[in-house]
Amino acid sequence: MRKTYLLTPGPTQVPDRVLALSARQIIHHRTPQFTAIMEEVNAGLKYLFQTKQDVLLLASSGTVAMDAAVTNLFKTGDKVIAINGGKFGERWSKIATAYGLQTVELKLEPGTAATVKQVEALLVANPDARGVLFQASETSTGTRMPTREICALTKSRKDCISVVDAITALGVFDLPMDDWGIDVLITGSQKALMLPPGLACLALSDKAWGLAANANIPKFYFDLSKEKKAIAKGQTTWTPPISLIIGLQETLKMIREEGLHNVFKRHDLLARATRNAVKALGLEVLSKDPSNAVTAVRVPAEIKDGKLIPKTMRDKYGVSIAGGQDELEGKIFRLTHLGYIDRFDVLIGIGALELTLQDLGYSKFQFGTGTGAVLQTYKLT
Amino acid sequence: MRKTYLLTPGPTQVPDRVLALSARQIIHHRTPQFTAIMEEVNAGLKYLFQTKQDVLLLASSGTVAMDAAVTNLFKTGDKVIAINGGKFGERWSKIATAYGLQTVELKLEPGTAATVKQVEALLVANPDARGVLFQASETSTGTRMPTREICALTKSRKDCISVVDAITALGVFDLPMDDWGIDVLITGSQKALMLPPGLACLALSDKAWGLAANANIPKFYFDLSKEKKAIAKGQTTWTPPISLIIGLQETLKMIREEGLHNVFKRHDLLARATRNAVKALGLEVLSKDPSNAVTAVRVPAEIKDGKLIPKTMRDKYGVSIAGGQDELEGKIFRLTHLGYIDRFDVLIGIGALELTLQDLGYSKFQFGTGTGAVLQTYKLT
Numbered sequence: 055m056r057k058t059y060l061l062t063p064g065p066t067q068v069p070d071r072v073l074a075l076s077a078r079q080i081i082h083h084r085t086p087q088f089t090a091i092m093e094e095v096n097a098g099l100k101y102l103f104q105t106k107q108d109v110l111l112l113a114s115s116g117t118v119a120m121d122a123a124v125t126n127l128f129k130t131g132d133k134v135i136a137i138n139g140g141k142f143g144e145r146w147s148k149i150a151t152a153y154g155l156q157t158v159e160l161k162l163e164p165g166t167a168a169t170v171k172q173v174e175a176l177l178v179a180n181p182d183a184r185g186v187l188f189q190a191s192e193t194s195t196g197t198r199m200p201t202r203e204i205c206a207l208t209k210s211r212k213d214c215i216s217v218v219d220a221i222t223a224l225g226v227f228d229l230p231m232d233d234w235g236i237d238v239l240i241t242g243s244q245k246a247l248m249l250p251p252g253l254a255c256l257a258l259s260d261k262a263w264g265l266a267a268n269a270n271i272p273k274f275y276f277d278l279s280k281e282k283k284a285i286a287k288g289q290t291t292w293t294p295p296i297s298l299i300i301g302l303q304e305t306l307k308m309i310r311e312e313g314l315h316n317v318f319k320r321h322d323l324l325a326r327a328t329r330n331a332v333k334a335l336g337l338e339v340l341s342k343d344p345s346n347a348v349t350a351v352r353v354p355a356e357i358k359d360g361k362l363i364p365k366t367m368r369d370k371y372g373v374s375i376a377g378g379q380d381e382l383e384g385k386i387f388r389l390t391h392l393g394y395i396d397r398f399d400v401l402i403g404i405g406a407l408e409l410t411l412q413d414l415g416y417s418k419f420q421f422g423t424g425t426g427a428v429l430q431t432y433k434l435t
Numbered sequence: 436m437r438k439t440y441l442l443t444p445g446p447t448q449v450p451d452r453v454l455a456l457s458a459r460q461i462i463h464h465r466t467p468q469f470t471a472i473m474e475e476v477n478a479g480l481k482y483l484f485q486t487k488q489d490v491l492l493l494a495s496s497g498t499v500a501m502d503a504a505v506t507n508l509f510k511t512g513d514k515v516i517a518i519n520g521g522k523f524g525e526r527w528s529k530i531a532t533a534y535g536l537q538t539v540e541l542k543l544e545p546g547t548a549a550t551v552k553q554v555e556a557l558l559v560a561n562p563d564a565r566g567v568l569f570q571a572s573e574t575s576t577g578t579r580m581p582t583r584e585i586c587a588l589t590k591s592r593k594d595c596i597s598v599v600d601a602i603t604a605l606g607v608f609d610l611p612m613d614d615w616g617i618d619v620l621i622t623g624s625q626k627a628l629m630l631p632p633g634l635a636c637l638a639l640s641d642k643a644w645g646l647a648a649n650a651n652i653p654k655f656y657f658d659l660s661k662e663k664k665a666i667a668k669g670q671t672t673w674t675p676p677i678s679l680i681i682g683l684q685e686t687l688k689m690i691r692e693e694g695l696h697n698v699f700k701r702h703d704l705l706a707r708a709t710r711n712a713v714k715a716l717g718l719e720v721l722s723k724d725p726s727n728a729v730t731a732v733r734v735p736a737e738i739k740d741g742k743l744i745p746k747t748m749r750d751k752y753g754v755s756i757a758g759g760q761d762e763l764e765g766k767i768f769r770l771t772h773l774g775y776i777d778r779f780d781v782l783i784g785i786g787a788l789e790l791t792l793q794d795l796g797y798s799k800f801q802f803g804t805g806t807g808a809v810l811q812t813y814k815l816t
Contacts, residue, residue, distance in 0.1 A: 058460075065461045065677060076457035076678070079439075080446045080631050082755050113633055114494035114656070115674040121656040152655040244674065250461050252494055252633045252676030272652065274533040275495070275502040293496040293625065295633030295676065296446060297457070374463050 058372040061403045063193050063222055063348045065244040065251055066393030069308065072249065072301040083296050089288035091303050096285060098306030099255055101314065103239055104230035107257040110281040113295050116221040116242025119254035121149055122276040123217050123238050127185065127262060129270045130154040134185040135176050137168045137204075140194035141379045142219060146187040153271050158183065164382060165195045165350065167343040170203040177207055177214070184265070185215045185237075190223035194379050196350035196388060197341040198227070202234045209235035215262050221245055222347040225309065226321045226392060237262040243298055245347075246317075248305045248394040253298040321346045324391035324400050327431035331404040332389070334427035335411065335419050340386050347392045350378070353385055356416040360384035366410045373406040397432055404428050439753040442784045444574050444603055444729045446625040446632055447774030450689065453630065453682040464677050470669035472684050477666060479687030480636055482695065484620055485611035488638045491662040494676050497602040497623025500635035502530055503657040504598050504619050508566065508643060510651045511535040515566040516557050518549045518585075521575035522760045523600060527568040534652050539564065545763060546576045546731065548724040551584040558588055558595070565646070566596045566618075571604035575760050577731035577769060578722040579608070583615045590616035596643050602626055603728040606690065607702045607773060618643040624679055626728075627698075629686045629775040634679040702727045705772035705781050708812035712785045713770070715808035716792065716800050721767050728773045731759070734766055737797040741765035747791045754787040778813055785809050 060067050068076075081087060099109035112118055128134065133156040136146040143162075150157045158180055160168055168188065177183060186208055190201045201218060208216040215237035220229055224239065225246030231239045236259070243253035258266065258278065266278060280291045309317055325346035329339055332351050340350040353360030361384045364377040378386040389403050404424040411417070441448050449457075462468060480490035493499055509515065514537040517527040524543075531538040539561055541549055549569065558564060567589055571582045582599060589597040596618035601610055605620065606627030612620045617640070624634035639647065639659065647659060661672045690698055706727035710720055713732050721731040734741030742765045745758040759767040770784050785805040792798070 058462075060461065060463060062463050064674065065463060068461050073458045073460065077454045079454065080441065080449050080625075081439075082441060082443050082446060083632075085749070085755070113496055113499070117673050118494070118656050124655075149655045153653045242674075244461075250676065250678040251464075251674045252679065272534045274505075274530045275499050292498050293445065293623075293632045295631065295679075297631035297678070298633065298676075368466070374466070 056372050058374070059399065059402055060374050061390050061399065062374050062376050063245070063388060063390045063392060064242070066248060066390065067395065068250060069248055069305065069394045071308065072304050075300055075304055076297060080296055083294055084289070088296070091300060092285070092288040095299060095303050095306060098303070098310065102225055102306065102309060103257050105232045105239070105257050107231070107259065108282065108285045109255050109257045110278060110285055111290055111294060111299065112254045112256070112276060112281070113252065113292065114254055115251050116219070116240060116254045117145065118276065119240040119242070119256040120145065120219055122278060123240065123256065124149050124153050124155065125271040125273045125276065126269050126278040127215065127217070127238065127265050128153070128155055129268060131156065132184045133158065133180055133182050134187055135160060135173070135180065135183050137173070137186070137188035137199065138162060139167065139189065139192040139197055139199065140164055142189050142193055146219070150187065165197055165340040165342055167197050167199045168204070170200060170207070173204050174207055177211065183214055185217050187217045188219070190218050190220040190229055191226065191345040191347045193222045193348055194382065195341055196345050196348045198343050198345040201229060201236065205235045208237065213265070215259070215265060222392060223345070225317060226345070226347045227318050231257060235259070243302065246393050247302060248308070249298055249301045252295045253302065321391065323431070323435055324395060324397065325349065327400050327428040328389050328391055328404070330431050331424040331427040335408070335424045348388050348390045350386045350388045353387065354416050357414045360387065362414055363387045363410055366413055367406050370413070371406040371409060373403060375403065401425055401428050437753050439755070440780065440783050441755050442771045442780065443755050443757050444626070444769060444771045444773060445623070447629060447771065448776065449631060450629055450686065450775045452689065453685050456681055456685055457678060461677055464675055465670070469677070472681060473669040476680060476684050476687060479684070479691065483606055483687065483690060484638050486613045486620070486638050488612070488640065489663065489666045490636050490638045491659060491666055492671055492675060492680065493635045493637070493657060493662070494633065494673065495635055496632050497600070497621060497635045498526065499657065500621040500623070500637040501526065501600055503659060504621065504637065505530050505534050505536065506652040506654045506657065507650050507659040508596065508598070508619065508646050509534070509536055510649060512537065513565045514539060514561055514563050515568055516541060516554070516561065516564050518554070518567070518569035518580065519543065520548065520570065520573040520578055520580065521545055523570050523574055527600070531568065546578055546721040546723055548578050548580045549585070551581055551588070554585050555588055558592065564595055566598050568598045569600070571599050571601040571610055572607065572726040572728045574603045574729055575763065576722055577726050577729045579724050579726040582610060582617065586616045589618065594646070596640070596646060603773060604726070606698060607726070607728045608699050612638060616640070624683065627774050628683060629689070630679055630682045633676045634683065702772065704812070704816055705776060705778065706730065708781050708809040709770050709772050709785070711812050712805040712808040716789070716805045729769050729771045731767045731769045734768065735797050738795045741768065743795055744768045744791055747794055748787050751794070752787040752790060754784060756784065782806055782809050
């Protein structure tokens, strides 16, 4: 008997309350019963998004909402600025390019956030830019971007919107959509929403809906104007992932019970505990602007094959964490403290990491150094 | 206490075996454990599709696979023939038109199937047609189309493929993809696959893959050539709906245990029992070429508001069936015998129908007439 623990940046653990609901028989979606669920879900998502806008639901993973944002908001040939701080920022460029947009890319060193000056300079140099596309939290490097400040720049420009992938940010730290002037805010079910993958959520500001009216990229299934009409009636255009939406009703209830700002505080505590533990072990956090969703850690020089860290943690200790992706493969590993995660989940993750590091020949610490730093962080709070 | 029964053409009932699995904690998808599941699922889907091709998995409902078939197989301006036998046939036209294809539509009377002559005449008149898009089973009217014969026509033409929406057909009646020369075969999870909605499956013939190489409609998320590479490694391009794929592993196991041809026989028996019952009650089956997935029945003249039939069945008796859609709204109701359905499910549906018809003033039959016809059909088999 060996328990397994999921500490990856998505899918994240699903609460027992939701798993129990998943075992119930499916219901039909074109019914008053399902409409009532949709209405409660929409109210819960407005609370989470901190917006008065309806929040649209799309079947598929979060990336589909990035795709739909591009096809529904822009015209072929439109210019957009894409902030590439890693694998997910790069995805914005790829999507925009695939649909025939002109993409001005701000390529960042892995682990650094864009500065307001950099973004402002690009907007000044490209006054015809119709959007700034970026990640609130770049999952591949564990980096938080200055969302509020970037949105302040787009807010003051007439035909330029902010399009924010908050897939690992929403429900982790504060992103008040309406207050900050976020024009498009995107998330996915398998992150802080604590559900299996297969559902994306996004909301558009009035300014974004204005741009949507002129978009001309061909699309059919993911047509946000159709979804806007459907959600107003407590429905979706197409058959929705019913079981995930029923689960979402439950996790949104949990978020309300805890209180959104307590959810942020919990993530902040767990992220700090993780960073403190990693530093106590003599390791380096990759990001200069770390996100509270995921902590990317540089593989120490003593361990030649960095891919062995997540592999050993999973295969020997049953603790799933993430490695690095693309150019960061083997160079970093990523500990996640996102979603249905509490203090002792982090303790487990750091405990397994201590064992793994010693197994792989990085042994310049005494057992208990990392876990001690975790506990010390909790004590101070 | 009142039990509820789902007899709609999707979502269909989910077996207990799958519900129990749904209550297990989620696993990560980039793992050997998940790859093993994907490989077993792919083998099971090949058995179901009766093909040697890999079967691709897309997050979303079945319609997304129709959308992806158009964007991945055709070029802007290509001509296609779309067979419109109802709401889902019409959808082919809408999708093709949305992406800038020239659509030649064969519009049929509701409840009639296309004839081979009609399709052949259109192919002769349009030698430049690149595809014939149709439903193996048109769900809105409960009509079966002559898939084998239509595919024989496209098979003999060099650059013209058959694109078959089998969302309510696959796993209901025989559709041997490779044998019949079906070029694109599509289904969705919430039908005969007995799962919640949120997953579409499709396979392409070599001829279809050939066309795909020249397709030029912009796309990003649903790029079948990427999925083809991913499935060969037991993966999907994007984060998949993990919980549904784990459920699919189980329902494919169930289909194998029963045996595909026994699954077809069961559907045939239940469909005949339903049609016999409906006729015994003095009602008329809409379709001249009825599908074994769903039986559409004309609302009798004695019942003025046909929408009351599904409403009464659901709200008074707890049995969900479907009404008519669009122009057929209020004119028909649809009894489904698709997926995780056995003999006594049909008996329940017909029992509730007898009660409902009498409630609504159609009383020219004795109680037991419909259910008797159901039992008589079973006796004869």
